[in-house]
Amino acid sequence: MSGEVRGRMDAVHAEQKDAGPQLAIVVPAWNEEAVIAQTIGQLREVAEALGRPYELVVVDDASTDRTAALAEAAGARVVRVEKRQIAAVRNAGARATRAPYLVFVDADTWVPETVLRHALLELDAGAIGGGSRVAFDGRGHPLAESFFEAFKVLWYAQELAAGCFLFARRDAFEAVGGFDERWFAGEEYWLSRALKARGRFAFLHEEVVSSARKQRAGHGLGMMLRLLCLTAMFFAGYRRPLQSRERLGFWYDGTREGKPVDV
Secondary structure, eight states, rough: OOOOOOOOOHHHHHHHGGGOOOOEEEEEEEEEEHHHHHHHHHHHHHHHHHHHEEEEEEEEESSSSSSHHHHHHOOOOEEEEEEHHHHHHHEEEETTTOOOOEEEEEETTTTTTHHHHHHHHHHHHTTOOOEEEEEESSSSOHHHHHHHHHEEEHHHHOOBBBTEEEEHHHHHHHHSSSSSSSSSSSSHHHHHHHHHHOOOEEEEEEEEEEEGGGGTOOHHHHHHHHHHHHHHHHHHTGGGGGGGGGGGHHHOOOOOSSOOOOO
16 A cells, blocks of 8 residues: 555544544453453554554453453453354444444454554455454464464465454445354354455455464363364365354363463
8 A cells, every 4th residue: 555545544534533433343252351451451552553543342241250340441341241152242242333444353362553554454445344364372282283274274265354353344244244143153254255245355464363272271182173073064065063052162161271362
């Protein structure tokens, strides 16, 4: 993007500062007391550095720990729901905000300033939505690492957004119906495809950093094999298991690692 175009956009942003938030950051959370304060603090720092009016909402999905209290103390507005369904939780966050740009960030994910800046510039320039590459914050089980690296190759080849970081124009997000609430996992796949069908979808080559906790403690070889089978079935076209919470216990019933994101 040229300096001249960027300068015009900066002038427009300055004029719009009194018109309400331009950016809504939505963080879904379930029992995330180990990471939520760090994540909110980092997101606030990045958003404020960009100089655009923003709103930051944590959607607390029936947490039984201190997630909500810690999020509020860190400066987020907390919306409480009892969905236990990630697509519905993300949608609830979108409905609780009003900014024209939406950014969905997982509670265990670190978004560098350059990534958020680039995402917003893409939306300014007409992109309908987008995502970025993802790096993990540490090492895990060797099989898990191999699995996730292979998965990323397949995902990136299609230039789809990862669930941990996805951005969209609100009008486009609402036009496609938001996240499809039939899915308990993989909801970002369907939203990415729906948005791509409506306009330019920006896939950023910069990386956000997400926790490698699914590759570490509490998620052993058995979980990796189940995840591998689910992924193989997904790409083969058999996706019904992702419509069942009971079949996705490693996301919905598992314990959270008590370790902040390591950047």
